[in-house]
Amino acid sequence: MTCHELDRTDPAGAIAAAAERCSNRGRWGEDDVLGTLNFLDESKRVEGASLIRRGVTFSLAQRFDANGPQKGWRRRTNPVHTMLSSGLDAEFGREEFPHGLGGADDVIHMPLQASTHWDGLGHIFDHGTAYNGRRASQVVTSEGDLLTGIETVADRIAGRGVLLDVGRAIGTDHELPDGFAITVEHLRATIAAQGDSSRVGRGDLLLVRTGQLTRARRDVAEGRGWGDYAGGPAPGLSFTTADWLHRSEIAGIATDTWGFEVRPNEFDVAFQPLHQVVIPHVGLFIGELWDLDALAADCAADGIWEFFLTAAPLPVTGAVGAPVNPIAVK
Amino acid sequence: MTCHELDRTDPAGAIAAAAERCSNRGRWGEDDVLGTLNFLDESKRVEGASLIRRGVTFSLAQRFDANGPQKGWRRRTNPVHTMLSSGLDAEFGREEFPHGLGGADDVIHMPLQASTHWDGLGHIFDHGTAYNGRRASQVVTSEGDLLTGIETVADRIAGRGVLLDVGRAIGTDHELPDGFAITVEHLRATIAAQGDSSRVGRGDLLLVRTGQLTRARRDVAEGRGWGDYAGGPAPGLSFTTADWLHRSEIAGIATDTWGFEVRPNEFDVAFQPLHQVVIPHVGLFIGELWDLDALAADCAADGIWEFFLTAAPLPVTGAVGAPVNPIAVK
Amino acid sequence: MTCHELDRTDPAGAIAAAAERCSNRGRWGEDDVLGTLNFLDESKRVEGASLIRRGVTFSLAQRFDANGPQKGWRRRTNPVHTMLSSGLDAEFGREEFPHGLGGADDVIHMPLQASTHWDGLGHIFDHGTAYNGRRASQVVTSEGDLLTGIETVADRIAGRGVLLDVGRAIGTDHELPDGFAITVEHLRATIAAQGDSSRVGRGDLLLVRTGQLTRARRDVAEGRGWGDYAGGPAPGLSFTTADWLHRSEIAGIATDTWGFEVRPNEFDVAFQPLHQVVIPHVGLFIGELWDLDALAADCAADGIWEFFLTAAPLPVTGAVGAPVNPIAVK
């Protein structure tokens, strides 16, 4: 990897250069809708399965409810879950069904990126172009993502997962501070610290723990609330990792932060520049707001940082983001 | 299994008797929230993992969208998915972000049982009592399921799956007609026809294909619409399978129909009597509206009817039902 | 009025010609957002107030609920109303408040045009242009109508209302059949039949009853359901009324049908061509799915077809349509 010195005044130039270096556009044909999930093949799943030794599972999802971290930015609210009927109706209400049957039903309203989710390939555009060079307007209309909707990868995301606990390896008390930019050097140091089970390569699903969620939950528990966890300053991937993310040929990456990359970004005036490279050019699947804490504790305990990971997004037709309950099995 | 002659005029009596015979109430302690998922242990997951041979995956979810089968019965509507911003905004709209970044976001409103889902233990009550003998009103209020919300099983449902394609084994052109009651004899005949890989036992996740979804999709494709697929007559489990479902100690069961059991039910005046036994008394997890067709075709082709199955429900806090994208890996 | 012979094969030509004849673009300045509501001035409200003689009121709204006429066309579903807490929680649930206080709250999800509503000026475009010649993309983005959102007319719509019961005057059993095109001649004949109180002029809010809702409700009551009331064939205004609608200088018009104009439309291949003239060119406010039956019965009884009408849309910021509970007072 070449170390790319960032000119803080020129995000557009840096993005354009990285996009050119890292482009996968056309790599899998003009009709491709899978992006880096093309790297996740059947042999990778067989390899992942071999990592199931004890049969223990970890859900990597946060809870979906009204007490979540969202604050309404860009109409990203917390899920609102309501009951169509409840146990009170069943026990005390009008008899609705014969022979003593009672039932409860429920309904939800939520932004698809309110809690633990995958970004779809239609989530981010670069100068009006989407993944594979398509025009944004031809891909995502008010009817949703007509080509790369999350349903197109409904059956893909199961394979070898590997966790890099950068918070534990590099941070203080297992946490990186907000604004900490994780560079390739940090990733390498973490791999070195964790040992061979944390090697990262083609087709892997890479999880990066920063520790920010640990901190945010502590803030909630101690009465300070979520703060800006769902849209503010955060540790995260440095813009300079673009080439490594491309070259490593990972199938996807997920973090315990709202935005995957470091915030504030590493330019004077910028907004999520790494997204602008890795989604529309690399075709990379990004997971956000994942809960990696329990898995990380287990990995630290047994020294094994790889596992079988299933992270199947809810196949909402045309979705540009999708809620998911990822399950790691060791 | 004793063959239980059903008195069509006495569903309440039949339900009470089956409930007494099949009760797991108290079996795992008074605080238990897992029901039959207690059967799904780590060794079962290791066994399931050993079934991953080729690395092929099958999503068992239907699509979540406005063109689904719901007709509004009991306010069960189809999902409404809308965009908070689209590719058209990104390409032609006001500049919202610096350096050419564009983004699309989306939101959904849906009943939690609109499409492929698990019933939670708080979904059905028997005479005002929920699983483990709790009062319905103490479990599920307008705030949701306070004890057995689906989030309590967020990390559990991964293990050995087994598919019984009763439609293929018993039906005509691989489909059972609406109103066809699948008995224990039919289940056994299917197992016998399919061979040893389809044995069913403790901790297994049992999938039962009736073929009704195949038929409904054909109806849609040929312009007749979904009809009553999401709430009308259907093939399904006979009430008489209650003891077998209990004794087999399966961890969960899922079908390609809206309601798991046969409709119309096998009593003169009744509504989902098998639910009334297996959810509040057996503590059984039931999956509905699953899409088993592609998996069934593969199993028929290679003669192997078992696989690793991950079916992690979206952990909506307090949900009595939960959407899921189940992934089978062979 | 000139009688415009319609060439059934050329809707585009007819629309373009009518748009040119009837345009109010620029009439009230380039910043105008009120369209024909400019005609509704204070003197008109004083005139309207003078029509309140008996103090009787009529709500012209249909109910907003899950049993409404919508069928999901273009994701237009019926409202879904759910409770955040209920009387059952208050009477039997956990104590939430001190001193015996109990409360119920509720929430709704609905398309803004699901039931009785006004079309806003941002609802319809002609070849990508909105009212006053603005580019559609500059007016209505994914964030809503940035210029002519319904909130801009939140305080305007109160004045003289006049009801033309064309169903009663022209139809059989007070109903026009589906597909019946109401021409200027029919409007004039209705005015003549009803007498002087039904004259129509500058600033009036014109209500046109076809009787279709009467028929649809009879269908519902007799078990046949809503049929295509919310999107199918309907009696309604003929395309040829465009000039009359323009020249009469009415402030708004509302009907008891889903789409105001006759369906099928009067061209071989067309969709709502009169909308395309009167919203983006005339700037006319159109009300749809109004319930005019009780008011019509009263007017027929006392022979007075004019009244004070308040029809204040719910001021949803940026809405292109808005639910309303119109109140007529006689």
Place this chain on the structure above:
Amino acid sequence: MTCHELDRTDPAGAIAAAAERCSNRGRWGEDDVLGTLNFLDESKRVEGASLIRRGVTFSLAQRFDANGPQKGWRRRTNPVHTMLSSGLDAEFGREEFPHGLGGADDVIHMPLQASTHWDGLGHIFDHGTAYNGRRASQVVTSEGDLLTGIETVADRIAGRGVLLDVGRAIGTDHELPDGFAITVEHLRATIAAQGDSSRVGRGDLLLVRTGQLTRARRDVAEGRGWGDYAGGPAPGLSFTTADWLHRSEIAGIATDTWGFEVRPNEFDVAFQPLHQVVIPHVGLFIGELWDLDALAADCAADGIWEFFLTAAPLPVTGAVGAPVNPIAVK
């Protein structure tokens, strides 16, 4: 009015005593669903109509949008308004309709009390009883208010409105501070200051301006946000006004605050005790989050504090609260 000394330690006792003194239960028969709206008769509407002199209108609604004051307390969120199609789709998207027609549609999700609304009679209970002594569980279930849903008053609320600008009469810079309890003496002093047009009596719709909304909007404009405007400390009616509210025989009352009565309440441990008296016992209709500023300025300017008021709630079937765009005409 008797001056009721409040024992701050005994809200339950004070509520019970006031409820007994002020009860309208049974006053209009056991089937009554109108409560104090029984006072608003046709003659009152004729009287109200006579107050329309200039024809000027005032919308008393706040905007319904994502930037509103709600913070998610008890799942009371701000409205989420999304587009089903936009002007961008019409101008640049796929051709959906013939002859150049384009359309935009939209949808909303909101708590019914998110912004300007009426409380329905099913909103508040006293020890499990609703208005007219009905059991709460028999009135409001998970299906909504089965008896006193807001649709039952869809056509009622039009009549004489009168504004008491207590903020202007008693406050500093036209605003009362948070926690200020408006007593009968304050109401009388305001009437005296404003003059004869502000007399309050049977059948009137009483509006009380505190000035809190003026302050909250200033906070928003100056970057401090809404603070706790939608659920925190507020000026409002004193518990001691219960008898006056009852004896005055007003049809309804509305304020520019979230909760109508003073917060914190006038007891050591209490929550909205005046609600507990006036809704289930008096049957009083309460409006909250109304915007009275423009109307108040006009009334102060011309010295006339009465007007014709139409405040027709959106008739959501079974709603315990309902959004409204009230229109005052002078």
